Amino acid sequence: MISMREAGSEKRSNSRIWLSVAVIAVLVCIFWKGSRYPALNEKAMMGGDTPLSGLSFDIIFDFFPDSPLYWAFAANVGSWIVTNWKGMTFGVLFGAAILTLLSVIRTRSFKNGFANAALGATIGAPLGVCVNCAAPIALGLHMGRMRLETTLAALIASLTLNVIVVTMSFALLPLHVAATKLLLSLLLILLIAPLLCRSYDYVSFDYDRDGDIDIVRDNGAIRMIVHRNDRPAGNGLWVSLRDAMGNSMGIGARVIICTGEPEIAPGNGCQMRQIKASGGYQSFDPIAAHFGIGEAREATLIAVTWPDGKITEIRGEEALSGEIIMPRAS
Template identity: 40%
Template sequence: MTEVIAIRYHASLGGRSMSTLSLPLPLRRYRCYYRPIILAAAAFLLLGVFWFTSRYPQLLSKAEHVGQALPSMAYGHEVLRIVEDAPWWQRILYGAVNWLDSMKIGMTFGVLFGALLNTFLRYYPLKIGKNLYLNSLKGALVGVPMGVCANCAVPTACGVTRGHGRIEVALGFLFSSPNFNPVVVMMTFMALPWTMSLTKYAIVLLVILVIVPTVIAWLERSKPLKALTVCIVPLASSDCKETFLFVSKELALDYIKNVWMLVKPTVTIMLLASVLADALLTLIP
């Protein structure tokens, strides 16, 4: 679609005048796509920072130290050293702090990316079909390259469900992300006998491809599934009059609200989980 700009020159040159000049120019509607461009840029920034400055360097470092003893089952390094003769309450407190420290980067990413998914899905709903098994597989395939740990994947999965995404998609992502990352797969086969490794991944696949969709189907047996949604780029108006500043402000406010919605339960559950996990590890021989 093009628009014609007519430029009329009136100049007297020896009793003659220049005629109307028409220049066809392509019709550009960049304003219609401010929102997806901003969201995509934010996603690439978050993923790039997390993957290349934290998660993959951390996984590769762990791969180099496979077989070495760890200070605890809950964490791989200590910020507060626990001595052997420390009282039980100190061991629990220090262990909880060490666990929270080991989770701080991953959980921060999980909350930020989960809130971004929530914001994205508000404007661009996922194209979800009625096949629960295929939906769970789709979520698992998205989770493979993410490489988020089990705890950190929870707020990301919550971002999918809060954005009105399907539960089986979120669960497929949740089980796949910490297990099927290529580096994690390599570490598993390096650290465990191949029979145990194959058994582990067979069980995870069974959970993703069979158990999750079967349970969801059973829970929804008395009511129909949600209607099929299609990913359509919404235009605020036919003329796309929204400015870049207006769209940026709107997305920023939505994003901050979604971050806060995830921070409240995440921080609370993390604090409880850290104390409970270290209490069990300390008090149960």
């Protein structure tokens, strides 16, 4: 049975969905009928006679080749703002409405990346906005946890697949050129974009603290994927640094451990790691040093060479197993 609280929550969610859809419909109708498509149609009718100044179509302030540099800059900025203010306003409002709508929709994507790219093309193609205006919309989709291929496809499709741009292409270009342009746009959106989004950011660390390294990866999807290393493993040792001298995590320091005699020498099971804050694409591993120590139960020596060259050591019974924090006082 559904409780009164759950029923009330579902009712509020449904009202937010319909309100978001209504706001999106109003925004789209106002922008399409009042600005975007009339402007694109006018440019299509004018063809090569379309006025163009610097970065914009609307020429608000004139400047000439002999105009001072500051005036050319100011005129371009002013004309660009006037050209884009409607589209940018629409993009920000539409992105906010999309973000609100996605926050109450449970199913936002397909399991197949190519299907998600097709969804993005379906969202982006009717919008017909330029890249400046499409960027906040794409941000709204991304912040709403849409799949990366959906966001990228919507961003590109808005520029290349809207009806005016496609019509202008076939009206102004030779048939084979326009057809090639359309085919390459579809190829980029429906095939290349989802393939590019298969690249992953990942981190490697001992996720389950069993002594071996696991991998956690993410490609902008709704959930991350954990690759747990379940092979028979020995013991592991984590060393984290705390430096009161300003470099709080000890980045750049070198950590050496030994599991045999407590001396840094061949045959004493010594290993070295450097503390770093870097790693893979859009990610980095934990700021700590992990050592696999096999059947040994603890380290007999842990020596830290800090970035300023000073050394901190713990030996013998002080060296523990598991997770160890090595501090340095100011």
